[in-house]
Structure formats: structure tokens, C-alpha cells
Amino acid sequence: MVQKPFRQSPFSVSDCVTMFPPLLRHLLLLPLLLLSIPAWATDQVEIGLALKSLPLLTQKITGSATMAIIYDPANPASETDARSIKAIMDGGQPVPGGVTLTTKLVRVDSLKELAGEKIGFVANGLNAAQFTVLNDALKNSGMLTVSADLNCVQSAACIIGVAAHPSVTIYYNHAAAEKSGISFAPAFIMLAKQV
Amino acid sequence: MTRLPSFLLVSFCNLTLCATAQAQMVDYGSLQDLYGGPVTTSATGTPMLEKDVPANMTIITADDIKHSGTRDIAKLLETVPGIYVMHSAAADFNVGVRGYEQADQPRLLVLINGRQVYLDDYSRTVWANLPVNIDDIRQIEVVKGPNAALFGVNAVAGVINIVTYNPLYDNNNVVSFMGGTQNLTRGSATLTHKLGDKVGLKLSGGGMRMDEFDTERGAVEAQRVTDPHRYYVSFDSLGEIKPGMQAGLGMDYARSNNTYALTNGAMSALKTESLSVKGNWAWQTELGTWKATTYWNRYRTDYKGLFDLPKLAFLTNLVAVQLEDQFQIGKSHTFRLSTEYRRNMFNFDAFQTFAQTPELAYNMWSAGGMWHWQMRDDLSLTSAVRLDRLSLKETGDLWDGAIYQKDEYSRQLTDYSANIGLVYQPTHDDTFRITFGRGIQEPSFVEWGINTTYPSAASPLLPPGTIYDLYGNPYIQPSVTQNYEVGYDRVLAPIASVLRVSVFYQTNDKIKGATTGGAVRVLPGGIITATQAPFANVGDSQAWGGELQLKGKSASGFRWNASYSFARVVDQQSVSDVVHNDGSMPRHMVRLGGGYSYQKWDFDTLFSYLGETNMLRNETGDQTGIGVRHTSGYVTLSGRIAYKLNDNFTFAVSGSNITSLTTQESAFPAVERQALVSVTARF
Numbered sequence: 102m103v104q105k106p107f108r109q110s111p112f113s114v115s116d117c118v119t120m121f122p123p124l125l126r127h128l129l130l131l132p133l134l135l136l137s138i139p140a141w142a143t144d145q146v147e148i149g150l151a152l153k154s155l156p157l158l159t160q161k162i163t164g165s166a167t168m169a170i171i172y173d174p175a176n177p178a179s180e181t182d183a184r185s186i187k188a189i190m191d192g193g194q195p196v197p198g199g200v201t202l203t204t205k206l207v208r209v210d211s212l213k214e215l216a217g218e219k220i221g222f223v224a225n226g227l228n229a230a231q232f233t234v235l236n237d238a239l240k241n242s243g244m245l246t247v248s249a250d251l252n253c254v255q256s257a258a259c260i261i262g263v264a265a266h267p268s269v270t271i272y273y274n275h276a277a278a279e280k281s282g283i284s285f286a287p288a289f290i291m292l293a294k295q296v
Numbered sequence: 297m298t299r300l301p302s303f304l305l306v307s308f309c310n311l312t313l314c315a316t317a318q319a320q321m322v323d324y325g326s327l328q329d330l331y332g333g334p335v336t337t338s339a340t341g342t343p344m345l346e347k348d349v350p351a352n353m354t355i356i357t358a359d360d361i362k363h364s365g366t367r368d369i370a371k372l373l374e375t376v377p378g379i380y381v382m383h384s385a386a387a388d389f390n391v392g393v394r395g396y397e398q399a400d401q402p403r404l405l406v407l408i409n410g411r412q413v414y415l416d417d418y419s420r421t422v423w424a425n426l427p428v429n430i431d432d433i434r435q436i437e438v439v440k441g442p443n444a445a446l447f448g449v450n451a452v453a454g455v456i457n458i459v460t461y462n463p464l465y466d467n468n469n470v471v472s473f474m475g476g477t478q479n480l481t482r483g484s485a486t487l488t489h490k491l492g493d494k495v496g497l498k499l500s501g502g503g504m505r506m507d508e509f510d511t512e513r514g515a516v517e518a519q520r521v522t523d524p525h526r527y528y529v530s531f532d533s534l535g536e537i538k539p540g541m542q543a544g545l546g547m548d549y550a551r552s553n554n555t556y557a558l559t560n561g562a563m564s565a566l567k568t569e570s571l572s573v574k575g576n577w578a579w580q581t582e583l584g585t586w587k588a589t590t591y592w593n594r595y596r597t598d599y600k601g602l603f604d605l606p607k608l609a610f611l612t613n614l615v616a617v618q619l620e621d622q623f624q625i626g627k628s629h630t631f632r633l634s635t636e637y638r639r640n641m642f643n644f645d646a647f648q649t650f651a652q653t654p655e656l657a658y659n660m661w662s663a664g665g666m667w668h669w670q671m672r673d674d675l676s677l678t679s680a681v682r683l684d685r686l687s688l689k690e691t692g693d694l695w696d697g698a699i700y701q702k703d704e705y706s707r708q709l710t711d712y713s714a715n716i717g718l719v720y721q722p723t724h725d726d727t728f729r730i731t732f733g734r735g736i737q738e739p740s741f742v743e744w745g746i747n748t749t750y751p752s753a754a755s756p757l758l759p760p761g762t763i764y765d766l767y768g769n770p771y772i773q774p775s776v777t778q779n780y781e782v783g784y785d786r787v788l789a790p791i792a793s794v795l796r797v798s799v800f801y802q803t804n805d806k807i808k809g810a811t812t813g814g815a816v817r818v819l820p821g822g823i824i825t826a827t828q829a830p831f832a833n834v835g836d837s838q839a840w841g842g843e844l845q846l847k848g849k850s851a852s853g854f855r856w857n858a859s860y861s862f863a864r865v866v867d868q869q870s871v872s873d874v875v876h877n878d879g880s881m882p883r884h885m886v887r888l889g890g891g892y893s894y895q896k897w898d899f900d901t902l903f904s905y906l907g908e909t910n911m912l913r914n915e916t917g918d919q920t921g922i923g924v925r926h927t928s929g930y931v932t933l934s935g936r937i938a939y940k941l942n943d944n945f946t947f948a949v950s951g952s953n954i955t956s957l958t959t960q961e962s963a964f965p966a967v968e969r970q971a972l973v974s975v976t977a978r979f
Contacts, residue, residue: 156326157326157330159539267724268724271330287321288322291343292331292345
């Protein structure tokens with residue numbers, strides 16, 4: 102299994118200190134590193150990595166699109182992560198290529214609510230059975246599923262996985278991509294770690 | 297016609313991931329944004345991060361270029377440890393690598409987007425003539441050591457690969473004007489236009505004029521000084537014919553004039569005119585990604601003062617055709633099979649006492665293979681080999697007294713180049729690299745077959761009426777360079793830096809060069825000739841050394857680049873030959889660069905200490921004046937201050953050799969302090 106590296110996020114609470122100069126901002130954020138931010142929370146850098154992969158799709162997303170944020174409602178941590186992702190996205194996270202993304206939360210037990218979303222961001226905290234359900238839903242969906250939970254990529258429920266720490270690593274599941282009907286530029290695939 | 301059984305094709309494609317990428321199909325910008333650092337495809341054809349490359353590669357990014365403040369491409373290279381840039385005149389540079397420097401530097405493979413831009417007459421690069429806008433450069437990849445099997449012919453001391461923005465993926469529109477000391481005026485522009493989302497066009501152009509340095513030089517050389525100028529225009533295009541298939545067409549023209557350091561240590565005025573046309577095509581198929589590239593390079597260089605020749609111009613025409621297929625088998629094995637054909641022609645427009653029309657030409661066929669094996673997540677092995685078969689022929693007519701007869705120039709040479717690189721990454725932060733390279737430096741046209749006869753100047757050593765006979769040597773052998781290297785990269789996350797260490801040992805066999813010549817012949821009819829600088833394999837040389845570099849930047853806006861490099865060369869040849877490697881570049885080099893960005897301001901500075909040199913120098917311009925000249929170590933300081941007025945306009949002031957009015961950097965005339973004021977608009 103791919104092990105998700107341990108890291109803590111200094112970014113999800115950064116908005117409140119953006120008024121300070123960069124050096125001071127980092128000093129202010131330092132104590133927050135030691136606070137109880139969940140180790141598995143998807144951070145802003147990882148969301149940014151997911152978005153930066155969009156221009157490397159063979160069939161590029163243009164104009165307006167919707168991102169479904171998929172979570173496990175039975176797992177409070179998963180729901181918290183999903184709401185954090187949504188907050189970051191709705192807070193003006195830049196999207197390359199001039200794409201306008203709107204977000205919506207989707208429970209993993211209600212995947213029937215999916216209606217042609219181009220991107221599915223999978224929050225942390227789903228279990229193996231839920232990955233199977235998600236994998237089934239992927240078929241011919243044309244949806245790019247992405248997560249910072251690398252188990253999602255390992256179980257072919259996610260096409261790409263993103264890890265920002267200790268260094269940027271992109272994971273790619275070819276079978277999941279084929280199932281969804283998604284393809285990436287060969288250069289992207291060759292740089293990614295193929296699962 | 298026999299067809300491949302379909303089940304074989306199916307089986308092959310089941311084995312093959314068939315997802316490779318060619319350089320022109322790579323959206324470098326998006327990959328760089330994603331990974332937070334530059335990406336290269338030039339070493340193996342597959343995209344790689346800098347740390348994963350199985351060779352000693354340093355990537356100079358567009359940001360590095362911007363902060364450097366320099367507008368000379370060659371000067372950018374001096375921030376790479378182990379590289380020395382000899383600034384021999386206002387617009388004349390020679391790039392030395394790991395202890396080996398010389399004027400007319402012939403040991404580098406210099407490319408712009410994969411097209412060779414060194415001149416085949418002497419395998420040298422006229423940096424003033426490069427048809428590229430410095431603001432249009434995405435990155436410059438600097439590879440040290442012989443890498444001919446990975447990069448192509450003449451990659452002996454190293455490779456400089458200049459990668460410009462891609463007209464299809466990037467939208468680079470920039471106009472820049474500047475003025476400065478030495479009456480410098482310079483302007484450049486690049487405009488990109490998209491036709492839908494399938495075709496990209498790009499047009500670049502620019503010009504420069506300045507005064508040559510007014511530093512001390514002898515009376516002979518003072519007559520050869522010319523004020524540099526340069527004009528160029530470049531067109532590039534790329535289109536997607538259908539999904540997975542792209543084709544491009546490009547054309548460049550450049551004209552330059554500059555004071556120029558010659559291989560024998562003398563100086564001349566050099567006028568260079570270059571024209572090239574390039575076409576490329578790439579197609580992703582189930583049997584890999586195919587790529588075809590063809591280009592035609594035409595160069596004409598006119599000398600004033602070389603060997604006191606009344607008239608001498610070199611003309612070279614190169615047609616190169618390259619074809620390659622790159623494919624993966626499974627997830628771990630990437631292969632590249634390639635072939636290249638080169639038709640290269642050389643003639644020169646020279647004064648001839650005895651009527652002759654030498655025209656030398658060769659055909660070269662090459663075949664190569666590369667295998668990249670990702671043995672484990674943390675371990676990869678890259679092996680490459682290239683075989684060159686060269687057929688040389690003299691197609692013109694030589695005079696009756698020529699030392700070598702026409703049929704002696706009909707020669708075939710077969711040789712190979714090889715590269716092996718083992719990369720081990722036990723952690724995210726550690727990279728170990730062990731590499732071996734063997735590169736071939738084929739003789740240049742001048743070394744092989746320059747042939748000219750002209751009256752000698754009055755000399756007490758020669759009988760009156762002696763005719764100089766300058767000739768090439770058809771029996772000269774290629775030089776062979778072998779390099780053994782160990783490197784280690786360490787990410788130092790707490791200080792946001794990367795530490796790079798490398799040590800190398802290099803052998804150079806059958807080094808080529810001009811000799812002092814001087815043999816006098818008395819021919820039938822009482823004609824007396826004296827040979828001038830005949831070319832030969834003059835000996836062997838070894839070098840060893842290493843580099844240490846710490847480079848990084850902080851989120852708070854600071855950046856730094858500190859390095860130390862050492863190279864020791866031991867020659868086994870006579871100093872009377874016109875080749876002198878030991879001491880040709882500083883043995884010790886220290887560079888300390890730093891910068892800080894605050895709001896709309898950028899501040900950058902580079903301090904350099906370069907050790908003493910003992911270079912060949914010839915201030916009289918004839919063969920009697922050649923000697924080794926000592927230059928003491930020196931320090932220089934350069935810097936840049938820039939203010940970003942808004943998203944479009946940036947004003948900058950930059951300077952080099954700031955601390956002194958003149959600096960004696962090499963055996964050539966001293967370099968003057970330079971200052972520039974520039975405005976750059978991006979839109």
C-alpha cells in the first residue's frame with residue numbers, strides 16, 4: 102500500500118494572517134504547526150497541486166465546471182476535511198487555465214447525485230468498501246477523481262493522488278483513468294508515480 | 297507485401313505503455329507549475345526533474361535569467377559551478393568547462409531547442425550571433441562532461457541546451473529596451489499569436505550596438521578592433537495536426553560583427569551571418585512516440601586579421617535529418633532508438649596565391665540507442681550508445697604543390713560514444729549519481745582541410761617571396777574524452793536549499809590543435825613555401841576536480857547561490873603546440889550570489905573570485921607571437937536592482953565589474969565596467 106506521509110498543514114488557517122509581511126506571517130504560523138490540526142487533513146498546497154494538473158488533461162476543462170467534494174458522512178473527520186476543502190476552494194483558490202470552478206459536497210453514499218461533474222475531489226477518511234463504490238461510479242463518467250488520500254489511488258477510485266510533503270509527488274492510476282475515460286498528456290504520466 | 301500478424305501487434309502493445317513524450321509535445325510551463333521546479337526532456341527524451349537526470353545537469357530558469365541582470369547568454373552560464381566564461385572582448389565569450397578553456401572553444405554542443413548552433417568550420421560557438429531573445433528563454437540546461445550518446449555529436453566538454461517558450465503552450469509577449477555604458481543600445485521583442493487552440497506562432501527579433509572596450513592592446517590588434525553589433529529575427533510555429541500529432545516549422549536569421557579571440561590567442565574582427573530553417577514532427581502511436589527533425593544551417597564568417605590573410609571567409613552548410621522512436625515496455629523500461637544523417641559542406645572564400653578551390657564535405661550516419669530502467673522507485677539506470685560513421689571527401693581542386701593530395705582527404709571514420717548513469721534516491725532528500733561518459737570530438741573542417749596560400753609578411757626568418765601554406769590534416773584523428781563522476785544532492789529543507797556535490801576524473805586523448813609549424817619547402821620552379829599552423833593530434837590530457845554548491849530561496853523573498861569549484865589539468869603535450877590546457881581556466885572559482893524581493897523591488901548581487909590563469913596569447917597575430925600569459929586571480933561584483941511598476945512594466949539597473957573601472961580577467965584585453973538601464977514590458 103502507498104503510505105501517506107505524515108505532515109501538518111500551516112495553510113488552512115492562513116487567511117487570518119495574510120495582512121502581515123511574509124517573514125512575520127511565517128513566524129506567526131509557526132506555533133500553529135504544533136496545534137491539533139489533523140495530520141490527515143487535505144491542505145491548500147495539495148488542493149493547488151490537484152488544480153495544477155488540470156492543464157495537463159488531454160481534453161482540457163474550459164469555462165465553468167463543478168467540483169464534487171466526496172466524503173464519508175459517517176466519519177466526522179472526513180466531513181470536516183470535505184468542508185475544509187470546500188472552504189479553501191470557495192475562498193478564491195486560483196484555478197489554472199481560467200477555469201471557473203464551483204463546488205458541491207457529495208456524500209459517498211449518494212453518488213447518484215453526481216450529474217456530470219468534471220472533477221471529484223475525494224476527502225480523506227473513506228474506507229475500502231466506499232472506494233469500491235466510487236470505483237464503480239467512475240465508469241465512463243469522464244470525471245477526474247483526485248485525492249490527497251493515496252489509498253484512493255491505490256484502490257483505483259482516484260485517478261491521481263497528490264502529496265506535497267516532503268516533496269511534490271503525483272500518483273497516477275492508469276486503470277482508473279481508462280475506466281473514467283480520462284487521459285493525460287504523456288509527459289504528465291511519465292513524471293507521475295504510476296500505481 | 298507481408299503484414300505484421302495482428303496478434304503480435306496486440307501482444308506488443310499489451311507490453312508497451314506506449315506513453316512517451318517528445319520535447320515539442322511537453323507543456324513545460326504546466327509541469328513546472330505542478331512540480332515547483334524546472335522539467336527537462338533533453339537527456340533521455342522523457343520528462344524528468346533536475347535531480348532525476350542521469351547526468352550532471354544544472355537548469356538555469358527564466359527567473360534566474362531575470363535576476364542575473366545580464367543580457368549576454370554566455371554570461372548567464374558563469375553561475376554554474378565548474379563553468380568559466382572568458383570575456384575576451386565586449387561581445388566575445390568562450391565557455392570553458394572543468395579546466396579546459398580556449399578561444400574559439402570547440403568542445404561544446406550548443407543547441408537552441410535541439411538545433412545545433414555551433415559552427416562546423418571550427419566547432420565553435422559565436423555567442424554574439426545566437427538568434428534568440430534572452431527574454432524568450434524558458435530555461436538553459438547546462439550539462440557537464442561528455443554526453444554525446446544522450447545529446448548528439450560534439451557533446452565533449454558539455455552541452456548547453458537553450459529552451460525557448462513554446463508557441464503552442466506559452467503566451468510570451470515581451471518588449472525590452474536598454475541603454476548603457478560603452479554607448480550600448482539594445483532592443484528586443486517577442487510576440488506570440490495563437491490560431492485557435494491548435495496552432496501557435498511566435499516571432500522574435502532584436503538588435504544591439506555598442507563600442508568595443510577601450511582597454512590597452514597592441515598596435516596590431518588595435519587595427520582589428522570592431523565595434524560589436526548584432527541583429528536577428530526568429531520565427532517559430534507549432535501546430536496540432538490531430539490528437540497526438542504535432543508539427544512545427546521555424547526559421548532564424550542573424551548577423552553580427554564583433555572583436556573576436558582566435559584559437560591561436562590572436563584577435564580578429566569577425567563578421568558572422570547565419571540562416572537556418574527547421575522542421576519537426578512528432579506522433580504518438582501505439583508503437584511509441586516518433587519524432588522527425590530536419591534542419592539546414594548556413595553560416596558565413598568573414599575574418600579581418602587572421603594570420604594576416606588579405607581575405608578569408610568560411611562558409612558551412614549543414615543538413616541534418618534525425619529520426620527517433622521512444623517507447624516504454626511495462627512501467628519500468630523506456631527505450632529510445634535514433635538515427636541521424638548529416639551532410640556537411642565547407643568551403644571558403646580566401647585569397648589564394650596559387651589557384652585552388654578546396655571544398656570539403658562529409659556524410660555522417662549515426663545510430664543510437666538509449667535504455668532507461670527504473671529498477672526500483674529509488675533506483676534507475678540509464679545506458680546509451682551512439683555509433684557514428686563519417687565519410688570525408690575533398691570535392692574541389694587543390695594546387696599542384698599541396699602537401700596533401702585530393703584523394704588523401706577521402707577518409708572513413710567510425711567511432712562510438714557512450715553514457716551510463718546510475719541514480720539512487722534512498723530518501724526524498726538524497727540523490728546519489730554515478731555516471732560515466734565517453735564522447736568523440738570529430739575534427740573540424742578547418743583542422744581537416746583548410747587550404748590556402750598567401751604571401752608572407754617580411755620576416756628575417758624567411759627568404760623573400762616565401763608563400764605561406766596554411767593547410768588542414770586529413771589524417772588527424774578524433775579526440776576522445778572519458779569522464780567518471782560521482783555526485784550527491786541533498787535537500788536541506790530547514791534552510792530551503794539544495795546542496796550539490798560532485799567529483800570527477802576526466803581523460804582527453806588525441807587532443808587536436810594547431811602546431812607552430814614553420815617548415816620551409818622549396819618546390820620545383822624555386823617556389824618557397826612555409827607551413828602555417830598545421831593541425832595535428834598534439835597529445836593527451838587529464839583532469840580531476842569537483843564542485844560544491846548551495847542554492848535555495850525562502851518564502852520570505854531571499855534567494856542565494858553559493859559555489860566553489862576546483863579543476864586541475866595535467867597536459868602531456870608540448871607547450872609549443874598551439875594548445876595549452878593546464879591553467880587555461882582558473883583552478884579555483886568561488887561565487888556568492890544573493891537576492892531579495894520585497895513588494896515591487898528586486899535586489900540581486902553576485903560576487904566572484906576567480907583564480908589565476910595561464911592562457912595562450914598572441915598579441916602580434918603571427919606565429920612568432922604565441923606564448924603563455926599569466927593573469928592573476930581577481931574578484932568581480934555584479935548586481936541588479938529592479939522595480940516592477942505594474943503587472944506589465946519593469947525598470948531595472950544592472951552592472952558588472954562594478955568595483956573597478958577595468959578588470960584583467962584573462963590574457964585578452966581587460967574588461968570594462970558595464971552598467972545598463974532597461975525597461976521591459978510584458979503583456
